[in-house]
Amino acid sequence: MSSILIKSIQLLLSISILVIVHELGHFILAQIFKVRVERFFLFFDPWFSILKKKIGHTIYGIGWLPLGGYVKISGMIIDDKNVVSENKNWEFCSKSAWKRLLIISGGIIFNILLSISIFSLLLFKYGETYLPTKNVKYGIEVDSLGEKIGLKNGDKILFVNGKYIPYFNDIPKEIIFGHSMTVDRMGNIIKLSLNDDKKKFLFDRKEFNFFIKPRVPPIINYVVKNSEAEKYGLRNNDEILAINSEFVLFSDQLKDLLLKYKNRNILISINRNGKLIQKEIFLDSKGILGIFLKNFMDLDQIFLFEKKNYSIFHSILHGTKKAWDVLKNQIFFFKNVFHIETKAYKQIGSFFSIAKEFPSKWNWDIFWTLTATLSIWLAFLNLFPIPSLDGGYILFIMIEMITRKKVNENIIERCTIYGFVIISLIMMLIIIWDIFKVFIN
Structure with a gap:
């Protein structure tokens, strides 16, 4: 229960930051062009609000419905009773098209800047750690998903989409977005296709775990208390050499052998600081020994990592590139949603999925990192030319700038209502789908 609470608090805080920054973009641009903002609210406030206070011409507040937030800008919609006059030059509709375009784009601009700023600060503070592909000396270990797309334990990935990927960290993403890959399988060069039938296995998974990772020798990271391994004296950093008379070189081989000999006694040979030790141990019906093995991140003496540190200037450059890469990945995923064969639509989710x-x-x-990712995603979604989203208003203003004639306010108002209804229905469907995935499926 505590983990659910922590996830929920993080989600709520992240959404609050994104909403405040987005609405602040509209607010600041409106202030620059001397347009009044009547209301600035975090979360929605139908019927009542938790807190509100009027400062100058603006009411600031917090609503009770944590599904977003809003600013109410004076003169966004005009009708016969609200005609712009000389003494109302503080209204949105009294400003030139390019000023209105900037005010409406303010939220998108600020979300982009927030994403770049967060990525840049993280890079400046921590730098980046990479595993060069050339240093993955034993090839890869794959799970069932990796096997379904044609990979095998020990494969060495040479190219994805015909190009060499310098860092192993980038290979899973390139596979998901790619169309083919070339692998070295025990000296044989094999080309594997990555068609929609294979992509569906990657998109149709319940969790985004790593379907490939570097193959590693079976070295014990730690022994579980009160397990068979502890009972028979296995220790941290022991390297497992053999099970019965079968040699073990890699972790995936150990897993297979433990399943093979489940419910039986095994003779396990280990290397402990250069000394050969053998233990006879009984495996339970699940083939569980009671140990956790080291992964490639724990074996920096075997896998030589590269650490990159950035100056302020270079962190901004790489932070901008990182935000752009995240956006490109999201656009690619969005395109795949409409390819039913890939089953990418199954990964669509609401705040339940985000919280996970x-x-x-x-x-x-x-x-x-997640907040920066969500920020660039929010900017992308708001660019959609759907009335009631920022992109809808941007579309109307662009039409006005091209035709040099304002779009009829009644048309804008009607389209905004229809757009709001459509978006609300889509959100409801996504929430229902997410509840089905999380709590039922």
């Missing part, structure tokens, strides 16, 4: 991405223990690095 936050860690169960508070981690500021992950929190800010």
Whole structure:
């Protein structure tokens, strides 16, 4: 229960930051062009608000419905009773088209800047750690998803889409977005296609776990208390050499052998500081020994990592590139949603799915990375030319700038209502779908 609470608090805080920054974009641009903002609210406030206070011409407040927020700008919509006059030059509709365009775009601009700023600060503070592909000396270990797209344990990935990927960290993403890959399988060069039938296995998974990782030798990271392994004296950093008379070189081979000999006694050979030790141990019906093995991140003496540190200037450059890469990935995913064969639509989710991405223990690095990712995603969604979204208003203003004639206010108002209804229905469907995925499926 505590993990759910921590995830929920992180989600709420992240959304609050995104909403405040988005609405602040509209607010600041409106202030620059001397347009009054009547209301500035975090969360929606139908019927009542938790807190509100009027300062100058603006009422600031917090609503009770945590699904977003809004600013109410004077003169956004005009009708016969609200005609612009000389003494109302503080209204939105009295300003030139380019000023109105900037005010409406303010939220999108600020969300983009927030994403770039967060990525840049993270890069400046922590830098980046990469595993060069050339240093993945034993090939890859794959799970069932990796096997379904044609990979096998020990494969060495040479190219994805015909190009060499310098860093292993980028290979899973390139596979998801790619069309083909070339692997070295025990000296044989094999080309594998990545068609929609294979992509569906990657998009149709319940969790975004790593379907490939570097293959590693079976070295014990730690022994579970009160397990068979502890009972028979296995220790941290022991390297497992063999099960019965079968040699073990890699972790995936150990897993297969433990399943093979489940419910039986095994003779396990280990290397402990250069000394050969053998233990006879009984495996339970699940083939569980009671150990956790080291992963490639724990074996920096075997896998040589590269650490990159950035100056302020270079962190901004790479932070901008990172925000752009995240946006490109999201656009690619969005395109795949409409390809039914890939089953990418199954990954569409509401705040339930977003909450699952936050860690169960508070981690500021992950929190800010997810917030930066959500910020650029929010900017992208708001660019959609749908009335009631920022992109809808931008579309009407662009039409006005091209035709040099304002779009009829009644048409804008009607389209905005229809757009709001459509978006509300879509959101309801996504929430229902998400509830079905999380709580039923």
